[in-house]
Amino acid sequence: MIQGIFFARFLPQQGTKVVHQSPPGCIVPEPDVDRPRLFDFDLLSEYIIPRQAFCNRYVTICDPDCKYRILGHPVCIKDEKYERNEFMFNFCIVINADDDKIPYEAVVRRLASTFTEMEIQNQFLSLEDYSNSQDRRSIAALLEIIKEDLNNYNECMIPVDDANTINMKLFPIHPHPPPVKSWHVPISKIKFSEIIDDTWDLTMKKVISQIDGIKDVRRIAHDADVALDLTKIALQHLLYYDSVIMLDLFLFGNVYAPTPDVNDFIEDRDGMQDECANYVYINGPRLPNFYLCRLFTSLCTSRTVKEWLKLHIDQGFPVLNYVDVRRFIQFGVIKGLIYRVHKYTVSAQYLAGLVNGERKEWREWRTGEGMGRFADGCHCFDQICVERNIGDAKIMDQLWKFPKGDVEIIYR
Structure with a gap:
């Protein structure tokens, strides 16, 4: 939720000044407006329009009480037509300090780039007080519409004049999901049948049709006739959008x-x-x-x-x-x-080989029928069951073929 949005610029005689703000009085006092300010602007003004080394880049600031976060992208345009040969401004958004700032970064950058181009085209910002054109929206009106549209609809499309339009959208940022393993079992959280249509990716549709809460990822890939790597990628997308959850294989030996x-x-x-x-x-x-x-x-x-x-x-x-x-x-x-x-198997002989620096290939071992590579304490029985296509009892039979006392089963 955007708490406030404002346009500030550097004036040679007055320094950094808030020219427009929405809602009125949220940043600096306004006549006939009785509203508490979000923060003390005077304390942070030097960061709103900073020295040139910090201009033309994304900047975030917290107020002294750590209650609000100010997101801005100060811009410095150098040109001889301006007083002191430069024009400095910043469009800032104010959000709660606890809110995720990542979705708003693209909005702040877009505001800076859009108004920079408009200033270069026709001095939209620097000549605002001298323009009487009825064919363009005022900056104050633009700020109000931007705040309301982003808060209510997460997007805005605002015509500014005959040549410029402000288009912005807030995209939710989800954390990167954990990797999908072949022995995981996906369970759907939504009814895909109600939202899927002909425009969906064919691989995704084939994978979704096999999700029943029982099949593991490898079985889904086989039954859907889709490569295992592509199946994992498809399920990774569903995990990212919180459409499925991943559980372990259900076996009565669990x-x-x-x-x-x-x-x-x-x-x-x-x-x-x-x-x-x-x-x-x-x-x-x-x-x-x-x-x-x-x-x-x-x-x-x-x-x-x-x-x-x-x-x-x-x-x-x-x-x-x-x-x-x-x-x-x-x-x-x-x-x-x-x-x-989970159950894990650890071989003392394997660990001793690692300590001694031996790189012996486990498939050359006669004991354990190739189980050696799983006996490092890092491979759970679920992984062994799926990758070797054998059951729990068969795994134990193969582990008995290791030298006596060499293998331990760890539960954790």
């Missing part, structure tokens, strides 16, 4: 454990228990929410999902008759109620 946030579920904060029940219950009568709390709190680091199921079945609660276990686990992970405990 291990999960509660996080401290499970207390929010037990206290039913924001109706989380009913939300979970609507997502995970499949058959039979609706069970009390107590059973969901019991299921979450009974997960632990020493128990696989399969063992967790057997525990409840032995206690007389047939979980599979009422609960979709995959959706139950996914709900807990998405909400941060539980976390995945």
